[in-house]
Amino acid sequence: MKSYFDSLARYNRWANRRFYDAVASLSADEIAAPRIGFFPSLLKTLNHLVVTDRIWLSRLTATPDTEAKALDQIIAADFADLSAQRAALDARIVDFVQGLAPARLSETLVYKTMAGMPYETPVNMVLAHMFNHQTHHRGQAHGMLSGTTVPPPSLDMIVFLREEAAG
Template sequence: MISFQAYFLKLAQYNQWANQQLYAVLNTLDNSQLHQLQPNFFDSIIKTANHIWVGDTLWLGRIDGNQPAKYQLDSVVFQDIQRLTTARVQLDQALIQYIQNLTEQDILGKVSYSRLGEMLQENLYDVLAHIFNHQTHHRGQLHSMVFAMTGQSLALDMIYFQRIKA
């Protein structure tokens, strides 16, 4: 039977791999393509990619015991893809390291945090599941925007990652 830690570590490693695949393509786009208005909730590739980074940064700050920086969910912290790529690589590694240091007891525990002045408490395993599901959701939006713009489709399904890691 797989442990929670092993399962979430697999999700973190898949997340890192999928981001590497996606960002390799994003780095081939020019600035006008990255900022082009799209029929998407966050309006563009760069805004959507920033939203994923901001969400992860906020959640990691909540669960690792440090309150995160005060970003809004639509903050554009990085205007250029190279700086965002560097930050994404660092954040993916930080998520992996965080999970590597968890025990089963930690994962079964609660996390308390403040959101907009309200104190909230969640199961850590629910928060971890949310982090990775949130990324997958928005990576799909990025994939759709890239495909609409370039015709390039990406194989980002987890099964592809599992096959190369087997």
């Protein structure tokens, strides 16, 4: 199971890099433009993913994140700043997962939601949620990008695996 999460962390970084590279072709106005989605713009959706990954990583590492205040928070209104934060966060996630002792996957994470509700969730399910949540909202953003002049990149995991195997 550890190698599976290692692969998901690397895939997540790869998919985000490809997606952000495509979005970077848009103007700031196009990135912030209202679109159909749960977080109704590319900027809002991508900020949401940074916020939530920071929250989960802070819980997993027992290191408080004092900046994340709300799930719809705009951490970075400037796309270049958001992109830099995403890249740094993805590197932290890869490092965290690679450094994770396999036994930790079967441990239980005790945490509170942003509303203060206490929960306990197995670490392996928290990681599964993190990567699934990324894929879910990145898919929504991919759909938003389809409504622009920029062709959305392939984000299929099989493409990542083939590229990774090819070196």
